[in-house]
Amino acid sequence: MNYWLVKSEPSTYSIDDLKKEKQTFWSGVRNYTARNNLKAMAKGDICIFYHSVKDPAIVGLCKVVKEHYQDPTTDETAWVVVDVAFLEKFKKVIPLGEVKNHPKLANMELLRQSRLSVQKVTQEEFDYIILLANGK
DNA sequence: GCCAACGTTGGC
DNA sequence: GCCAACGTTGGC
Numbered sequence: 001m002n003y004w005l006v007k008s009e010p011s012t013y014s015i016d017d018l019k020k021e022k023q024t025f026w027s028g029v030r031n032y033t034a035r036n037n038l039k040a041m042a043k044g045d046i047c048i049f050y051h052s053v054k055d056p057a058i059v060g061l062c063k064v065v066k067e068h069y070q071d072p073t074t075d076e077t078a079w080v081v082v083d084v085a086f087l088e089k090f091k092k093v094i095p096l097g098e099v100k101n102h103p104k105l106a107n108m109e110l111l112r113q114s115r116l117s118v119q120k121v122t123q124e125e126f127d128y129i130i131l132l133a134n135g136k
Numbered sequence: 137g138c139c140a141a142c143g144t145t146g147g148c
Numbered sequence: 149g150c151c152a153a154c155g156t157t158g159g160c
Binding site: 007056 | 144145146147148
């Protein structure tokens, strides 16, 4: 089982939207590295939901419920989606500025390669983020 | 295969 | 709105 981080601009699709819908297909990835990460996701993997651009922060969790398949929003066969289900919205979100303050999170791809929209997260990083979200 | 030009993402 | 980082495209 693996951990991931997926990004979305809240004005496009927020954690609240996912909470309302309970489940969605994660579409719109048009970058090969991110696409490869989508393909590597397995059912049951956990994804950290990150809001980019406006109030950038780690805001919650979702779960892979269906592995990758052709992106229904395009005819180009290069692109795929996965289905994710809402798990939780953190009561205490973790702003990007705070992520930067924690040495244990300093190596996150989020900080090193900020443009990648689907990233791998290590078990250690994930555990620490859960600690922070629970008020530390 | 190299590299310049250009477009996009995302933080601030 | 600006700019840095990065990916993609296209000329050679």
